[in-house]
Amino acid sequence: MNSHILNFYTTPIVDEIGVKERVARLNSRSVKKQSKMAALHLALSMIDLTTLEGMDTPGKVIQLCQKAKYLHAPFSDLPMVAAICVYPTLVKTAKQELEGTAIAVASVATGFPSGQTDLQSRLAEITYAIEEGADEVDMVISRGKFLAGEYESVFEEIARAKEICGKVHLKVILETAELTTLDQVRRASEIAISAGADFIKTSTGKAKTGATQPVTLVMLETIRDHHLKTGEKIGMKPAGGISDSKTAIRYLVMVKETLGVEWLTPKLFRFGASSLANDVLMQIAKQKGGAYQSADYFSKG
Amino acid sequence: MNNRLNIAKTYKLYIDGKFVRSESGRFEALQINEDSVVVNICRASRKDFRNAVSSSRKAVDGWWARTAYNRSQILYRIAETMDGRKEQFLEELQCCGMKTKAAEKEFETAVDRFVYYAGWADKFQQLFSTVNPVSSSHFNFSLPENQGVIAIMAPISSPLTGLVSLIAPAICAGNTVVCLTSGNASLAGITLAEALHASDVPAGVVNLLTGIESELAPHFASHLDVNGIVYGGSDSHISKQIEVDAAENLKRVKIFLNGDWSDEAIHSPYDILQHCEIKTTWHPIGT
Numbered sequence: 001m002n003s004h005i006l007n008f009y010t011t012p013i014v015d016e017i018g019v020k021e022r023v024a025r026l027n028s029r030s031v032k033k034q035s036k037m038a039a040l041h042l043a044l045s046m047i048d049l050t051t052l053e054g055m056d057t058p059g060k061v062i063q064l065c066q067k068a069k070y071l072h073a074p075f076s077d078l079p080m081v082a083a084i085c086v087y088p089t090l091v092k093t094a095k096q097e098l099e100g101t102a103i104a105v106a107s108v109a110t111g112f113p114s115g116q117t118d119l120q121s122r123l124a125e126i127t128y129a130i131e132e133g134a135d136e137v138d139m140v141i142s143r144g145k146f147l148a149g150e151y152e153s154v155f156e157e158i159a160r161a162k163e164i165c166g167k168v169h170l171k172v173i174l175e176t177a178e179l180t181t182l183d184q185v186r187r188a189s190e191i192a193i194s195a196g197a198d199f200i201k202t203s204t205g206k207a208k209t210g211a212t213q214p215v216t217l218v219m220l221e222t223i224r225d226h227h228l229k230t231g232e233k234i235g236m237k238p239a240g241g242i243s244d245s246k247t248a249i250r251y252l253v254m255v256k257e258t259l260g261v262e263w264l265t266p267k268l269f270r271f272g273a274s275s276l277a278n279d280v281l282m283q284i285a286k287q288k289g290g291a292y293q294s295a296d297y298f299s300k301g
Numbered sequence: 302m303n304n305r306l307n308i309a310k311t312y313k314l315y316i317d318g319k320f321v322r323s324e325s326g327r328f329e330a331l332q333i334n335e336d337s338v339v340v341n342i343c344r345a346s347r348k349d350f351r352n353a354v355s356s357s358r359k360a361v362d363g364w365w366a367r368t369a370y371n372r373s374q375i376l377y378r379i380a381e382t383m384d385g386r387k388e389q390f391l392e393e394l395q396c397c398g399m400k401t402k403a404a405e406k407e408f409e410t411a412v413d414r415f416v417y418y419a420g421w422a423d424k425f426q427q428l429f430s431t432v433n434p435v436s437s438s439h440f441n442f443s444l445p446e447n448q449g450v451i452a453i454m455a456p457i458s459s460p461l462t463g464l465v466s467l468i469a470p471a472i473c474a475g476n477t478v479v480c481l482t483s484g485n486a487s488l489a490g491i492t493l494a495e496a497l498h499a500s501d502v503p504a505g506v507v508n509l510l511t512g513i514e515s516e517l518a519p520h521f522a523s524h525l526d527v528n529g530i531v532y533g534g535s536d537s538h539i540s541k542q543i544e545v546d547a548a549e550n551l552k553r554v555k556i557f558l559n560g561d562w563s564d565e566a567i568h569s570p571y572d573i574l575q576h577c578e579i580k581t582t583w584h585p586i587g588t
Contacts, residue, residue, distance in 0.1 A: 292523070
């Protein structure tokens with residue numbers, strides 16, 4: 001029976017230098033021509049177009065949904081982005097606007113971005129978001145509790161959130177910038193996965209730094225180890241600061257090399273980003289037309 | 302006896318306020334005098350150009366947001382800084398075959414051009430602005446504003462004056478520029494970048510590349526984020542192709558084939574206007 005009791009005090013430690021070297025080695029891969037075009041299309045289909053500002057209005061969200069539906073009129077063969085990511089009060093607006101499309105609506109919840117409020121109201125926020133029509137929920141963990149070593153209570157909050165979500169996709173935001181070390185990232189990832197997360201996500205986009213490649217690699221390796229142990233497939237979502245195609249392609253290379261092609265799908269990998277889509281579109285246009293592009297000719301996100 | 306070894310200078314590209322080597326790693330060897338002294342100069346690639354354009358694009362709003370008076374001060378400051386480096390400029394101009402007298406004239410004209418445009422920076426707008434008569438109860442006025450990013454291909458024949466005559470009116474009008482200098486002209490060009498760097502010119506307002514004109518011209522002309530292009534070279538095939546490629550996004554094109562850069566008549570406030578868009582405003586009267 002003992003082997004079933006999870007002990008988060010003894011999660012594997014991470015070789016930080018090794019991770020950085022591996023990232024550097026993967027970054028030296030050259031992706032050109034057809035492979036680049038395929039990667040750009042794939043990246044586009046994995047984007048969660050995001051707007052999470054205090055000044056968001058229904059009008060802004062409608063604009064973003066229009067962007068999602070009509071990425072760039074001159075190209076007919078573009079994939080859809082995966083989802084729109086908004087605050088809970090704007091879920092209904094997004095849902096109405098995206099009716100009839102395959103684009104999902106994701107809502108942040110649980111006291112985003114800090115998570116510093118009591119568990120009941122955080123869970124109530126999830127219920128509210130789902131009632132409003134959210135297909136996916138992006139929750140934040142209590143970093144304060146995590147850093148204080150209260151791993152059970154972090155596990156508990158994620159498990160209860162998943163209970164409420166049921167079939168709704170639950171993405172767990174670790175806010176890795178606040179976890180300080182890669183060891184902690186590994187530990188938080190294991191807690192989130194074993195508590196029932198469908199996706200683990202790096203950042204809120206509100207901290208000093210967003211997603212970084214080393215952090216993402218550690219999280220991908222946690223997902224891989226979990227898959228080898230149980231056969232379950234957990235998704236990954238780096239978010240915050242990924243704004244150009246080159247970086248996006250580097251992330252895709254990491255995913256492919258760590259988890260294999262099965263993970264190269266929007267079902268298991270997403271980018272949380274607001275300006276990445278336009279950069280990818282500009283790169284696709286560059287590949288097709290030859291000339292360097294200008295943001296003037298692409299709709300605002 | 303002097304045992305001191307020569308210190309050879311590395312001439313690097315000037316992109317986004319930094320001196321960098323070409324991302325391509327390419328360079329060209331230039332023999333600069335009869336003693337076979339060779340200098341290695343970076344050969345910019347299209348990706349260096351792309352980086353320079355994004356840097357210029359980022360710098361446009363900040364440069365235009367400064368007061369005209371401040372732009373004037375900075376242009377004058379460039380003249381001051383250049384003057385302090387006279388010896389170096391003269392030496393480099395002589396390296397590309399100019400006689401002492403000619404080099405001196407070239408240098409002095411270049412410095413004077415900056416002084417000239419420094420004077421115009423806070424005056425051209427009032428000169429070219431108009432109040433227009435309209436048959437409704439509106440004030441109607443037009444005024445010149447900056448265009449954006451200007452790509453410049455500088456002449457080889459006039460390494461310093463030619464380059465300055467093309468840069469100065471463009472930045473005077475609140476634009477940011479990406480310039481290419483080629484061949485022997487690159488030496489003085491990069492030294493000009495050093496003067497710019499020391500003259501409070503914000504990063505990205507002037508980006509300077511060294512490379513081969515025929516290789517980079519198609520990219521200069523076709524880049525959709527460039528608003529205007531000026532060709533100061535001497536190849537009519539290149540200039541024609543520039544006009545064709547620039548049509549794609551209606552860049553404003555100005556060609557100076559074999560211009561006489563030392564001529565006083567070549568500078569005028571109309572060169573500033575060349576780099577402006579005219580904005581017209583309708584303002585209701587009495588409401």
